[in-house]
Structures are given as C-alpha cells and as structure tokens.
Amino acid sequence: MSQIDDRDLLEKILKNALITPYFQPIYNLNNGEIYGHEALSRGPMNSPLFSPDPLFTLAQKEEKLHKLELLCREKALSKFAKLSLKGRLFLNVSASLLASPDHQSGMTLAILKELGLDQKDIVIELSEQHPYDHNGLSRNSVEHYRKMGFQVAIDDLGVGYSGLQLWSELQPDIVKIDKHFITGVDKDEIKREFVRSIVTIAQRLNCTLIAEGIETQQELDQLIAIGVTLGQGYFLGRPTEHPAFSTHPYLVKQAKRRSQFQIDHSETVQTLCRPTPSLLENDLLEDAAQYFRKQPDLIAIPILNPHGEPLGVVRRNQLHELFSTPYGRALYEHKPVINLLSDDVLIVESNVGLSNVSTLMTDQESDTINNEIIIVREGKFIGTGHLRDLLKRITELKIQNATYSNPLTLLPGNVPIHWEVSRRLLAKEDFYVAYFDLNDFKPFNDFFGYSKGDAVIQLVGALIKEWVAPDNNFIGHIGGDDFVVIFGSPDWQHQCDMILQTFAQKIRAFYSDDTLAEGGVWTKSRHGEMRFHPILSLAIGVVHPDPEQSNNHHQVAEMAAHAKNSAKQQGGNIVYFQPTHPPVDIDKLHTRPHHSA
Numbered sequence: 001m002s003q004i005d006d007r008d009l010l011e012k013i014l015k016n017a018l019i020t021p022y023f024q025p026i027y028n029l030n031n032g033e034i035y036g037h038e039a040l041s042r043g044p045m046n047s048p049l050f051s052p053d054p055l056f057t058l059a060q061k062e063e064k065l066h067k068l069e070l071l072c073r074e075k076a077l078s079k080f081a082k083l084s085l086k087g088r089l090f091l092n093v094s095a096s097l098l099a100s101p102d103h104q105s106g107m108t109l110a111i112l113k114e115l116g117l118d119q120k121d122i123v124i125e126l127s128e129q130h131p132y133d134h135n136g137l138s139r140n141s142v143e144h145y146r147k148m149g150f151q152v153a154i155d156d157l158g159v160g161y162s163g164l165q166l167w168s169e170l171q172p173d174i175v176k177i178d179k180h181f182i183t184g185v186d187k188d189e190i191k192r193e194f195v196r197s198i199v200t201i202a203q204r205l206n207c208t209l210i211a212e213g214i215e216t217q218q219e220l221d222q223l224i225a226i227g228v229t230l231g232q233g234y235f236l237g238r239p240t241e242h243p244a245f246s247t248h249p250y251l252v253k254q255a256k257r258r259s260q261f262q263i264d265h266s267e268t269v270q271t272l273c274r275p276t277p278s279l280l281e282n283d284l285l286e287d288a289a290q291y292f293r294k295q296p297d298l299i300a301i302p303i304l305n306p307h308g309e310p311l312g313v314v315r316r317n318q319l320h321e322l323f324s325t326p327y328g329r330a331l332y333e334h335k336p337v338i339n340l341l342s343d344d345v346l347i348v349e350s351n352v353g354l355s356n357v358s359t360l361m362t363d364q365e366s367d368t369i370n371n372e373i374i375i376v377r378e379g380k381f382i383g384t385g386h387l388r389d390l391l392k393r394i395t396e397l398k399i400q401n402a403t404y405s406n407p408l409t410l411l412p413g414n415v416p417i418h419w420e421v422s423r424r425l426l427a428k429e430d431f432y433v434a435y436f437d438l439n440d441f442k443p444f445n446d447f448f449g450y451s452k453g454d455a456v457i458q459l460v461g462a463l464i465k466e467w468v469a470p471d472n473n474f475i476g477h478i479g480g481d482d483f484v485v486i487f488g489s490p491d492w493q494h495q496c497d498m499i500l501q502t503f504a505q506k507i508r509a510f511y512s513d514d515t516l517a518e519g520g521v522w523t524k525s526r527h528g529e530m531r532f533h534p535i536l537s538l539a540i541g542v543v544h545p546d547p548e549q550s551n552n553h554h555q556v557a558e559m560a561a562h563a564k565n566s567a568k569q570q571g572g573n574i575v576y577f578q579p580t581h582p583p584v585d586i587d588k589l590h591t592r593p594h595h596s597a
Contacts, residue, residue, distance in 0.1 A: 009049055010058055014067055018044050021076040022239040023085065025248075026210060026232045029224050032251030036088035036123065038232065039076035040239050056094075069094055074111055077122075081115040085243060090123045090153060093145075109148055119149040123174060126154060142170045153210075167201070175202060179213025182233070186218040187455050192226065199227045217250070218462050224254070225410045250466070257470035269357045270350040271393065272385030273375045278302040279337050281311060286333040288314050288340075289323065300345075300372050300384075303337050308380040312343035313372060347374040350382060354394055361387060406477035408454060409461035417476035417484055421545075421553040424486065428547040432492050433556055435541045435564035436460065436483040436499075439571065443523045443533040448510070456510060456536065457481050460503065467498040484560070493575065496540050500573040503538050511535060539567035542577045 012018065023037040043049035049058065059068040073091060080089045091108075112119055124145040142152045153174035154166065167175060177198055185191045195211075202209040214220050214233030223231060237245055277291050281303055288301055300313040314337050322340065323329040332339070348357055357373065373385035404415045412420075424431050438444075438460065445453040457480070464475055464483055472488030487495070508516060515521050520534040541563025545556045559578070567576035 021079045023243040024239040025237040025245040032248040034086040038090040041072040123151045174208040176210045182213045186222040273383040276384040281338045312341040350377045411477035418553040420474045432487040433560045434485045435560040438481040439537045440533040447521045496575045537573045540575045541567040
C-alpha cells in the first residue's frame with residue numbers, strides 16, 4: 001500500500017472511529033488478583049495501520065496525533081466502562097501532547113464524568129520511548145494529571161532518558177520496569193541485581209512497581225522471589241479485545257503454597273503474648289491510674305466487655321494528659337474507663353502467623369499505627385504483644401529462613417525438610433516422599449558450563465512448583481540437582497508423571513541442534529576416554545513411610561535415597577515406587593518410564 005493510501009486510511013480511521021481497544025491484564029503477583037488493565041489501541045484488522053507504531057508514527061507525521069490519541073482514549077474508556085473491568089485502567093498518553101496547541105485541559109475528566117467513571121481508577125501512563133513522542137517527559141506532564149486526581153505511571157524505566165534521573169525528577173506514583181530487565185532475569189545475575197535495586201528504591205520512595213514483559217514461568221518465579229508485587233506480560237495474559245481476566249490460576253496456586261508454608265513453618269502471634277492487666281468497661285479511670293503507677297513500663301491497658309472481649313485500650317499518655325488539666329483528676333477519676341477508650345488498636349487471634357500480623361500492622365493508616373497488639377483466643381482476651389517484639393522476631397525468622405533455604409531456587413533446604421518429615425511422622429500422617437535427581441548432570445555441567453547447569457536446576461524446581469498441588473504437599477531443595485517432595489495428596493503419581501513429561505519437552509531447549517541430532521554429548525572421562533551421555537533425564541524415587549515403623553527423618557531419608565538410586569539405575573525419565581513393606585522382587589516393582597522425544 002502506498003503512502004497516499006496510508007494517509008487515506010488514517011483519515012478514514014479518524015473519521016469513522018475505526019480504533020479497537022485491546023486490554024492486557026496487570027496482576028498482583030502475591031495473590032493472583034487483577035490489579036488493572038492496560039489499554040492498547042489497534043487500527044483496522046489486516047491493514048498496514050493495525051499495529052500502534054505505524055499508526056501513531058503516521059499520525060505524528062501528518063500532525064493528527066492529538067486527534068488520534070483522543071479517539072483512542074475515548075474508545076478505551078468507553079469499553080472499560082461497558083465491560084465493567086476489574087481494577088484500574090492504564091491509559092497510554094503522549095507527553096508531547098500537553099504542549100500541543102490543540103490540547104484542551106479537562107477533556108479526559110469530562111469523558112469520565114459522562115461515563116460515570118472515577119479518576120482514582122484511571123492511571124495516566126506517560127512514556128518517552130515512542131518514536132512519535134519527541135518532546136520528552138517533564139514535571140509539568142506529571143503535575144498536570146496529578147492535579148486532576150489521576151495517578152501517574154512512568155513507562156519503560158531504563159529506556160531513553162536516564163531512568164533514575166527521570167524517576168527522581170518526576171516522582172511518579174507508579175513505575176514500570178522495562179522488559180529489557182525482565183527478559184531472562186532468572187538466568188542473568190546482573191539483571192537480578194538491577195531489579196533488586198529498583199525494588200529497594202521503589203519501597204523507599206513509596207512508589208508502586210510493575211514488571212513488564214513477563215514471558216516465562218521462570219522469570220515470574222524469580223521476580224516474586226526478588227519482591228516484585230505487580231506484573232504483566234504474555235505469560236500472565238496477552239492483550240485481547242474481549243478480556244475476561246479474573247484471578248490467575250498459577251499465581252493463586254503459588255500464593256496458597258506460600259500461605260501453607262507459613263502456616264506450617266512460621267510462628268504465630270501467640271509467641272509474642274505476655275500477661276497484661278486489663279479492666280472492664282465500667283471500671284474507673286482511677287483504677288487505670290493505679291495500674292500505671294504500679295507498673296511504670298505499662299503503656300496501655302486493654303478494656304474488656306463483660307464477656308472478656310477487648311473493646312480497645314486506655315493509654316498512659318492520654319490519661320496523664322487528662323488528669324494534668326485543672327481539676328482533671330477530680331472531674332474524671334470516678335468516671336468509667338470507657339470514657340477514655342481508644343479503639344484504634346490491632347486485635348488478632350492467637351493462631352495468626354507473624355507475617356500476617358506484620359501485614360495487618362503496616363496496612364493501618366500511618367497516623368494511627370500504634371505499638372500494641374491485643375491477642376485473643378476465640379475472641380477472648382489472653383494478653384498483649386508489642387510492635388518492637390514483632391519486628392525483632394520477624395527479623396530473626398528471616399535470617400533463619402535465609403539460612404535454611406537453597407539460594408538458587410529459594411526453596412526450603414535440609415532443615416525444613418527434616419522438620420516436615422518429623423512432623424508428619426509424629427502426627428502419624430499418611431504421606432509419600434519423592435526424591436528427584438538428574439541423570440548425567442555432571443557431564444552436562446562440564447560440557448555446557450555451570451551457568452547453564454544452574455538454569456537446568458531452576459527449571460526442575462520451577463516444574464515441580466508448577467505441577468505439585470499446594471494443598472498438603474511440601475517441596476524442598478536438598479542441594480545441587482536433588483529435590484524432595486513430601487506428598488500428602490493421593491494423586492502423587494499423576495503429579496510426578498506431569499513433571500517428567502514437561503521436563504522431557506523443555507530440556508531440549510538447552511541443547512544445540514547438533515547435540516539433539518546426536519541424542520546427547522561426548523565428554524572426556526577422568527581417564528581421558530571419550531564417553532557419550534544422553535540428553536538429561538529425571539529420575540524420581542518414591543517411598544511410602546510407615547509412621548509405626550519409621551522412628552525419625554533419618555530412616556525416611558535413607559529409604560528415599562535407596563529408591564532414588566534404583567530409579568537412576570533404570571535410566572531415562574522415570575518414577576520408581578519402592579514399597580517399604582513387604583519386600584518385593586525388583587522385577588515386580590512398579591515403574592513408569594517417560595522417554596524424551
């Protein structure tokens with residue numbers, strides 16, 4: 001199609017409003033909930049101006065960018081309202097339009113009012129990356145929209161203008177990390193360090209961070225481990241004209257797994273609980289004053305109703321201030337404590353995990369955060385905790401978890417695995433232990449290098465996390481290429497089969513065409529002899545411990561190691577189940593081979 005035809009097509013698009021809004025989901029990576037949608041505009045299908053770059057570049061050249069962008073904005077807002085989409089709408093806006101003589105202030109607000117939308121649900125996404133946007137971003141660009149009640153996002157951090165300088169000058173509400181830093185972040189330590197630094201800066205500036213361009217599960221897992229909480233990309237959801245995004249199943253599964261792990265392995269707020277004097281709601285303020293005189297360290301006294309349920313607290317400083325006024329003591333000391341009750345206090349059940357209590361504390365309004373944690377059991381007061389003790393214990397647990405986790409996969413290491421086996425033995429639970437190990441991994445490392453070897457280990461960890469259901473199962477990483485899964489669910493066989501099938505497909509991407517054609521690699525042995533090693537395969541040995549017969553985790557570990565060795569002797573991708581009782585002839589053992597394609 002000629003340039004003249006393209007111009008005619010642009011005119012037709014503008015005249016007949018031939019713009020179709022597409023929406024790509026942005027997810028909360030911590031729980032799988034929709035955070036918002038980014039609106040993306042498309043021209044007529046199967047035309048040269050379908051994609052945004054040629055469409056907007058031509059509009060810029062023809063000095064019709066303002067008209068096109070306003071049309072795209074109207075279309076996106078109208079479709080967003082019509083579909084009642086969840087979360088916030090991210091609108092791409094060219095910063096240079098603010099300097100355009102055609103720009104009319106308040107136009108977006110007028111459209112929102114007509115559609116019944118609230119500007120707090122709209123995020124204006126400014127970018128300097130696009131070739132059609134030559135004037136760049138400025139503080140005026142941000143302030144213009146912020147004054148109207150919109151949140152402002154800076155797109156493609158790290159592209160074009162110096163990213164950190166741009167961030168510091170514009171002070172946006174939201175920053176999007178450019179895809180360059182996300183692609184291959186699971187394999188590139190330098191990119192991981194950049195993302196970690198960006199996360200730290202965002203936390204200190206109280207800025208929301210979104211990772212763009214997430215295209216693989218491994219990238220997603222790595223970003224979650226680093227601490228990125230919002231993301232978008234093809235792995236999570238492609239742009240579509242008819243969005244029906246709700247929660248993301250993989251993110252929900254991972255959130256359940258983390259929650260279960262916290263329940264199983266984290267301490268509860270009960271550990272912070274200490275006895276504290278309390279008063280009933282009809283007790284007198286003089287009674288409270290006596291408690292404070294007798295206990296100089298007492299900051300607040302819980303106030304309970306007749307059923308023993310906490311209503312709030314009376315604080316030392318407030319009582320002191322009241323009694324310090326002229327005639328204050330005489331006027332108030334015989335009045336009930338309910339007259340000085342503060343109900344801005346955190347009340348939690350004793351079985352709530354420390355990490356959840358920390359979240360509850362930080363979710364409070366900044367001007368009402370207090371130090372007291374009122375701890376109850378089935379609603380009845382049992383004692384109090386202190387913010388200082390909570391922070392101290394969480395810090396200790398983080399150090400402990402870091403010590404006991406595998407640094408490559410961030411999965412629990414030996415000590416948590418032993419705890420989990422011991423716990424299930426003690427509770428006389430019915431469970432299976434699966435020991436995963438790669439065949440011919442050392443030659444692979446020698447041939448391709450340790451960086452690629454680490455990537456394979458991360459692949460195995462990611463596949464186990466993908467296929468092992470979160471309910472009543474436990475995943476651990478012993479070290480190197482050795483993993484353990486403790487299955488409480490009865491369909492462990494199916495989950496292992498799916499891991500093997502997926503591994504057999506994905507491992508081929510780590511080999512060149514030549515090595516795939518040969519079916520493996522040749523390496524020198526310690527004696528200088530050339531030996532052939534087939535494409536990597538995964539051996540899984542499974543045992544079914546009997547809590548009546550197994551006294552400790554050492555015995556279970558030994559049984560699992562035997563089963564794993566038997567699986568490796570079979571060769572290939574295989575699940576090898578070794579019943580513990582009664583002994584069975586090796587030829588009759590149940591095996592399920594899965595050969596690489």
